Amino acid sequence: MSLLPSDFYRHLLVNSTDLLTIIGEDGIYRYVGESIEPWLGFKPEELVGTCAFDLVHPxxxxxxxxxxxxxxxxxxxxISPFRYKTKYDGWRWLECTASNQVHNESIRGYITNSRDITETIEERSRKDLHQAYYQSLFQEHPDAVFSLDTYGYFKSVNKQFFQILSYPVKEMLHAHFTEFVHREDINRLRDLFLQTVAGKSHATELKVVDATGKVKVTHITLLPVYLRGTVIGVQGIAKDITETVYAQQLxxxxxxxxxxxxDSVAEPFFALDADWKYTFANQAHCNFLGVTPSYLEGKNIWELYPHMARTEFFRNCHEVVLNGKPAYLEENYPLDDNITLSYSIFPFEGGIAISFIDVTAQIGLKREMEKLSLVASKTINGVVIMNPDGSIEWVNDGFTRLTGYNREEVIGIWPSKLLQGEDTNPETSNYIRQKYQEQVYFTSEVLNYRKSGEPYWVNIDVTPIKNEENELVNYVAIQTDITEKKKAEAELIKLADDLYKQNLNLQQFTYIISHNLRAPVANALGLAKLVNKVELGSPQFNSILEKLELSIFQLDNVIKDINNILSVRDANKTLPREKVNILSIINEVLHPFQDELLLNKASVRLNVDSSFEMLSNKAYLYSIIQNLVSNAIKYQAPERPLELSISVEKDTRGYEFNVSDNGLGMEMQVVENQLFKLYKRFHPNTHGKGIGLFLVKTQVETIGGKIIVNSAPGVGTTFKLLLGANHV
Known part of the structure; x- marks a missing residue:
């Protein structure tokens, strides 16, 4: 049985996946399709006669x-997707096509064809959220994160990768990973990469070569990236472990x-664990006993040599274990009364260490000392032996050549009093004095003076010498001349600093020339054109002349500021500063924008004490505020008038400037790392070169300040400037 046409269309509308409605010109539903009930829970008759907009999300x-x-x-x-309220207080996303049938006699309204796309919107939102998390994990990971295609070419790298290889990101992208791997590890990494593409994860250490040619050690993790069960690439994490590896190797x-x-020292030395078992014995100890190291290892000393249990040495070893304090004693060796041994027993975590010497061999020790003395005398470094009170007892020939003093002149004098001078760092002097008092080994770099008064730099290594009773006997200091090294370091630092300052000042000068002159010149040109179009002597003519004079005065001030900036181009000069009234300079910035602000119906709120003054570079301060005000106007929200607020607060550290607007705003998580970089723009539909914020940050830092940004889309932006402690 065939359906009647009316039945056919009714069944079609009821079972359709789309919702058909007719809305009158007054916004009232005139017809609602029956398919709305499974969608939104309403029966058609519940909505017919109601306003179609009442259930739209606010x-x-x-x-x-x-x-x-x-x-x-x-x-x-x-119509763009929108949210529509269900009968049970939920919301569904709809996409809608509207057709104007107002002039159709049978309809007299607007036909809407809507489709429920809630699941699509939610899935897209979930994907966006997942993508945001992934981007955050990728970009903000403390280690270098990268991705490769299945051929081994870089597809993306995060900013931390620069810390390892020092190559710009653009040079990394689309380059093959083998271009950066040390030749020793290329074949091994290529095999691991192929295994990863085959679906197996790997972690390994390998050597890479950075942009300077320096070899670094990295820990690399390679993970296959799957899409629908197929490996489409490789994700990697790299960590620079060069220092760790070198430290471990060290x-x-x-x-x-x-x-x-x-093992090579002449004195016998051995170590015992908590169970009195040998953990180490040097060759001298083994030779003394007439055994091999393997014979002693892991054996209990008292079981091997039971006769030692009746000695003072046995008793002292147990006391050291109990009280944790070192012990020193001399005792005849039980197996030979003609041999007297001097023991030193030291506790350490998990056991004790013992060394001893045959005191009968003092002559041999004396000969060794004479040899050491000969070496000390002939070395080119300065060697100083001092008494426990720090006064000089002996110096070698290297010391006399280095300082110009002979031995007779220095005996009994403290090296610091003899050699240090007015430019010697007091902190270094205090550090050296403290280490002498602590009686510990130390090393330091210090500026000394020769007998002639000529300054020179030395690296000193000072070792305290103590006897068996742990009493200080001497200090031995070795001085190495590092004057040329320090000069080279100072020259490099000065050169880098000079180049940085010169480049920075040139950037600022160029910017002020191209930006700060523009507003007063443009204003003056506009007024000059107007003056010929009004009647001479009229109030309007006089007003234009006054404004023209003010613009020329502002132009003169800018030129004066430029002259000040020119003096900065000599990197050896400091940035010129002058007393600046903060409110006055803010008003100077705002004046050229008055017409534009009035045209845009903008409101400006100032909260600045008229007495606030600070020592600063006026040109830089003007440029900073001018840029921020210009940006607030440029990026104002089209749907609401601009509200610009400038406030200044004073504290013990300086001044805090806050420049706020209710403009377009920015997504800080997206732009945070790019905000102050050159040629970075975040509102593509607004004209700009992308250099303003870069110059603002550079100028703020040049005058010793700091800039902080807080922004949100649709809310606005606040720039906080923390400018120095030089308030008047």
Whole structure:
């Protein structure tokens, strides 16, 4: 049985996935399709006769009302997605197409065809949220994060990657990873990369080469990136572990070096754990006992040599374990009364260390000391032996050559009193004095003076020498001339500083020439054209002349400021500063904008004490405020009048400027890392070069200040300036 046409259309509308309505010119529903009930819970008769806009979300209502006005002037239009209230107080996202059928005698209204896209909107929102989290994890990760395609070419790198390789991001993108890997590790990393593309994660250490040619060690994690079950790329995390690896290697080297040193020293030395078992014995100890190190390792000393249990050495070892204090004693060796040993017993975590010497071998020790003395005399470095009170006891020939003093002149004098002078850093002197008092080894760089008065830099290594009773016997100081090294360092620092200041001042001068002259010149030109169009002697003519004179006066002030900036181009000069009344300079900035502010119906609120004055560079301060005011006008929100607020507060540290507006605003999480960079623009529909905020930050920092930004889309932007402690 076939359906009647009316039944056919009714069933079609009921079961349609779209919602069909007719809205009159007065905004009242004249017809609502039956498919609305499974969508929104309403029966058609509940809505017919009601206002179609009552259930639109308040945030979306202005857009819907504007669209309703526009459809009256066209035949058909697509309306942006909006939220519509359900019968049970929920909200659903709809997309709608409206057709103007007001002139159709059968309809007399607007036909709307709506579709529920809530799931699509929510899925898009979830994807955006996931993408935001991913971008944050990628960009803000403390380690270098990167992605590669399946061929090994870089697709993206975060900012931390620059810290490792020092290559600009644009040079990294689309480059192959093998271009940065040390040749020793290329084949190994290529194999790991292919395994990762095959679906297996890897973590490894490898060497890379940065832009300067320096080899660094990194820890790399490679992870396959899947899309619908297929690997589409590789995600990587790299951490610079150069210092850690070198430090670990240094520790191993030092440990091995210490083992070798202990193994090679003439004095027998060994260590016991908490169970009195050997953990280390140097060759001298093994030779003394006539055994091998492997024979002693892991053996209990008292079980190996039970006769030692009846000695003072046995008793002192146990006392050291109990009280944690070192012990020193001399005792005849039980197996040979003709040998007297001098023991030193030291506690450490987990055991004790023992060294001893055959006191009968003092002659051999004396000969060793004579050899050391000969070496000290012939070395080019200055060697000083001091008494426990710090006075000089002996110096080598290197010291006399280095300082110009002979031995007779320096004996009994403290090195600091003899060699330090007026430009010696007091903190360094105090540090040296403190270390002497602590009787510990130390090293330091210090400015000394020769006998001739000539200054020179030395690196000193001072070692306290103590006897078996831990009493201070001497200090041994080795002085190394590092004058040329310090000169080279100072010259490099000065050169870098001079270049930085010169470049910075040139940037500021260029900016002031191109920006600060523009407003008064343009104003003067406009007034000059007007003066020929009004009657001579009229009130309007006199007003124009007054404004023209003011513009020329402002132009003269800018030129004076430029002359001040020119004096800064010599990097050896400091930035000129003068007493500036803060309210006056803010008013000078605002004056050229008065007509534009009036035209835009903008309101300006100032909260600045007229007595506030500070020592600053007037040209820079003017430029900073002018830029921020100009930006507030340029990026004002089109839907509301501009509200500009400038306030200044004074505290013990200086002045806090706040320049706020209710303009377009910015998403700080998106622009935060790019905000003050050159040629970065965040409102593409607004004219600009993207250099203003870069120059503002540079100028603020040049006059010793700091800038902080807080902004939100649709709310506005606040720039906070913290300017110095030089208030008057």
């Amino acid at each position: 945030d979306d209502l202005p857009m819907i009302l504007e669209a309703f006005q526009q459809i009256a002037t066209c035949e058909k239009m697509q 520790i191993r080297d030092h440990s091995e070096q210490l083992r070798r040193i202990l």
